[in-house]
Amino acid sequence: MKRDIPIAQLMPGDVLLYRSKGLISDVIRFIDRSEVSHSGLFLGRHGDQGRTVGEAIREGVIRRELPKSIEHAEWVESRRLKEAPSRLDPVLERAAHYLKRGERYGFEQILLLAFLCITRNLAGSSVLG
Numbered sequence: 001m002k003r004d005i006p007i008a009q010l011m012p013g014d015v016l017l018y019r020s021k022g023l024i025s026d027v028i029r030f031i032d033r034s035e036v037s038h039s040g041l042f043l044g045r046h047g048d049q050g051r052t053v054g055e056a057i058r059e060g061v062i063r064r065e066l067p068k069s070i071e072h073a074e075w076v077e078s079r080r081l082k083e084a085p086s087r088l089d090p091v092l093e094r095a096a097h098y099l100k101r102g103e104r105y106g107f108e109q110i111l112l113l114a115f116l117c118i119t120r121n122l123a124g125s126s127v128l129g
Helices: 023-032 066-070 089-101 107-120
Strands: 015-020 038-046 049-057 060-065 073-080
Touching: 015 023, 015 066, 023 107, 038 089, 049 066, 049 089, 060 066, 060 089
Parallel strands: none
Antiparallel strands: 015 038, 015 073, 038 049, 049 060
16 A cells, blocks of 8 residues: 555545544544544546545535645545556446435434444543543
């Protein structure tokens, strides 16, 4: 896996990993025990839009321009397979399928899952000291 690809060198199919700011991001990182709270798929240029990212956010599964996608993140890392497959078309087609459906993000379900995870991990949690 190649790491930290400069923004100017992103290619469709690259994965973006975000450390976002805010309570929800803090909770996600706490539950996942990770430094990352969000991810997106770089899609490249789309119509009149510039460079775009497909991601699931509170508003749903959407396509956003790259600067808008990263504007509230503390940091963003990028990843690419060391040996890319001959074609990424199936990945990008599946992403387009989900974007076209425009489904709402299951925000409430994530919060419920977070609550269940927290209550089941209380005994082993370092937060409780």
